[in-house]
Amino acid sequence: MSKVWAIIRKDIVTELRTKELFTSMLTFSLLVTVIFSFAFGFSTGLVRLAVPAMLWITFTFAGVLGLSRSFALEKEGNAVLGLLLTPTDRSLIYFGKVIGNTIFVFIVGMIIVPMFVLFFNLGFQGTLLPLVPVIFLGSLGFVAVGTLFSAMAVNTRLREVLLPILLFPIIIPLIVSAVKLSGLVLEGKPLSEGASALQLLIAFDIIFIAACAVVFEFVIEES
Amino acid sequence: MRDSLTDNTYDIKAEGLGKSFGPVEALRGIDLNVESGEFYTLFGPNGAGKTTFIKILSTLAKPSSGKLTIAGHDAVKDPDGVRGVTGVVSHDPFLYENLSAFENIKFFGTMYGVQDADGRAVELIDRVGLGKRMHDLVRNFSRGMKQRLAVARAIVHDPGILLLDEPYTGLDQHGARVFGEMLSMLKSDRRTILMTTHNIEEGLDRSDRVGILAGGRMVYESLREGLDREAFREIYISRVGDA
Amino acid sequence: MRKALAVLTFILMAASLYAAFVYAPTEPKMGHIQRIFYIHMGTVWVATVAFILVFASSVMYLWKGTRKWDILAYCSAEIGVVFLTITILTGSIWAKPVWGTWWTWEPQLTTTFILWILYIVYLVLRSSAGSDQKKAKFAAVFGIIAFLDLPLVYASVRVMRGISPVVFGPGGGGIAPQMMHALLINLAACSLLFVLLLLERTDLERMSDELAVLKTREG
Numbered sequence: 001m002s003k004v005w006a007i008i009r010k011d012i013v014t015e016l017r018t019k020e021l022f023t024s025m026l027t028f029s030l031l032v033t034v035i036f037s038f039a040f041g042f043s044t045g046l047v048r049l050a051v052p053a054m055l056w057i058t059f060t061f062a063g064v065l066g067l068s069r070s071f072a073l074e075k076e077g078n079a080v081l082g083l084l085l086t087p088t089d090r091s092l093i094y095f096g097k098v099i100g101n102t103i104f105v106f107i108v109g110m111i112i113v114p115m116f117v118l119f120f121n122l123g124f125q126g127t128l129l130p131l132v133p134v135i136f137l138g139s140l141g142f143v144a145v146g147t148l149f150s151a152m153a154v155n156t157r158l159r160e161v162l163l164p165i166l167l168f169p170i171i172i173p174l175i176v177s178a179v180k181l182s183g184l185v186l187e188g189k190p191l192s193e194g195a196s197a198l199q200l201l202i203a204f205d206i207i208f209i210a211a212c213a214v215v216f217e218f219v220i221e222e223s
Numbered sequence: 224m225r226d227s228l229t230d231n232t233y234d235i236k237a238e239g240l241g242k243s244f245g246p247v248e249a250l251r252g253i254d255l256n257v258e259s260g261e262f263y264t265l266f267g268p269n270g271a272g273k274t275t276f277i278k279i280l281s282t283l284a285k286p287s288s289g290k291l292t293i294a295g296h297d298a299v300k301d302p303d304g305v306r307g308v309t310g311v312v313s314h315d316p317f318l319y320e321n322l323s324a325f326e327n328i329k330f331f332g333t334m335y336g337v338q339d340a341d342g343r344a345v346e347l348i349d350r351v352g353l354g355k356r357m358h359d360l361v362r363n364f365s366r367g368m369k370q371r372l373a374v375a376r377a378i379v380h381d382p383g384i385l386l387l388d389e390p391y392t393g394l395d396q397h398g399a400r401v402f403g404e405m406l407s408m409l410k411s412d413r414r415t416i417l418m419t420t421h422n423i424e425e426g427l428d429r430s431d432r433v434g435i436l437a438g439g440r441m442v443y444e445s446l447r448e449g450l451d452r453e454a455f456r457e458i459y460i461s462r463v464g465d466a
Numbered sequence: 467m468r469k470a471l472a473v474l475t476f477i478l479m480a481a482s483l484y485a486a487f488v489y490a491p492t493e494p495k496m497g498h499i500q501r502i503f504y505i506h507m508g509t510v511w512v513a514t515v516a517f518i519l520v521f522a523s524s525v526m527y528l529w530k531g532t533r534k535w536d537i538l539a540y541c542s543a544e545i546g547v548v549f550l551t552i553t554i555l556t557g558s559i560w561a562k563p564v565w566g567t568w569w570t571w572e573p574q575l576t577t578t579f580i581l582w583i584l585y586i587v588y589l590v591l592r593s594s595a596g597s598d599q600k601k602a603k604f605a606a607v608f609g610i611i612a613f614l615d616l617p618l619v620y621a622s623v624r625v626m627r628g629i630s631p632v633v634f635g636p637g638g639g640g641i642a643p644q645m646m647h648a649l650l651i652n653l654a655a656c657s658l659l660f661v662l663l664l665l666e667r668t669d670l671e672r673m674s675d676e677l678a679v680l681k682t683r684e685g
Contacts, residue, residue, distance in 0.1 A: 013322065078313070079319045085281060155604075162591065203621075222283050244599055246681075247682055
């Protein structure tokens, strides 16, 4: 357990120092938000319907930036090999990276939401609080698969370009359910109305955290 | 200076070790025995399979054939056992650029399960002569300093065996001299050391035994004692040329 | 042996065409266009088998690490993509006169489409990962993850559309026995074709391995 914590700490210290992940993810999100505003010609009526989808498109694309950078950092000076030389179960390395990345991506999600509210003038009914668990579950599933694939992508010829190609078809169920749930929250309805979407989201998280933890060693080890 | 003297034997036994990538055979039937406390230098040109060999010894890669036992641990069945008793210094430092020297060594200490990783980190960074730069980022270190810190990383868990893969690569004259002194220190700790290099000058100095790897095969082996530098150079050139 | 299989496949393919176009009666509501369904069902069946095979051999490859499982996974993925492409095309051709559109985001179509994309990505990944071993390992990992994703994709399409799961009723309505025969013959013909293609394709892959070995020995 102290090993998992050490990996998380290392990633947080690195991020606090370089701020690379946050700057890239947040700048990207801001730009996309602005572009969406222009593209929709500032007509709030039109935007309202599309906001949940836009939110998750922005969020996942920003997340891809962060994920690919996260593993590129491990490759610098081949630090990851130093990590692999230690007698550490590979799934612990996976969990350490997943928890760290989930924290980063989740925080970015929590910043994007108020940004959307502000830019698109969303007068919402009730509370946005139920969005917090939705964004958390979304971040977790996204990072669970994304961490596995980014470890894979940095080791291929296409590098970072490959990550979204691998990741997006797989996370379609996650995006669909998260968009559905976010839509309900923005309409002021309770999450329980989207029970099947919530179940799907949780199922996605559980299935892929388990599966990716098992196959991670095959991706990270040379051969 | 070796911290805990134990009765364990830290030897390396490779029998018929082979490694192939699809149709390409990087290593073919390597037999090698390095005894506990011995300094063994493996010479070979680029592409001879030295790095692949070190990767297999350090469990970063699995052999396609043959048997490898390190300090009594089977490298394929018990890789964690091997990892616990070996340290690796490569031409890449294997360090995190955005962490300080202290944070790096402490991190790797924790990953090796070292008790009091903080104290161990301070002690080792002092020992490799970087005490004044303890809290500087590795990013700002020179190549030579990174390599010294890599040694601290490699011995943070006090391993009985050290594997060095072309450790002199990219070091300037001063850096190479400092690193050489460090090797002498490590040797006097009575650790088993296996080093690979393509440089005859650097390689012969501290060795007890030498070998030549060419074309993925062991083509020569000899005790260092009684081996003339010029004669060895001749042997090296002819054996490497044949392979 | 292989030749006998090839001949048998040819005969069955010819028979399946006869069964689909002559033997089976014309469906009263849809007309002749319904006949494309026989080949449509045959190919989607083969694609399904092929992708299950990709999953199974990917698991075996990660477990055993032997090249033969990697070859099997790769070749079935390739053939699966080809058959699924035919499925989608024949489906579109059928949908145009019957539904009045080439394509619609109906749950089954959407799932099939995502399935198709997943295995194309699988092939892209193979072509982009460097050394043979790395390629094989990464592809196996993706093959497993993609397969696990399929039930979730199917469920998500239903969530998106707000459709409750379809329960397949017993019996499946009244179709003429000749139609059933035609369907079975088509399924058999497509299955045999798949086996034949898979054998040929894996042989080809093995031969190219041998060739690579010979080349490195010469060079």
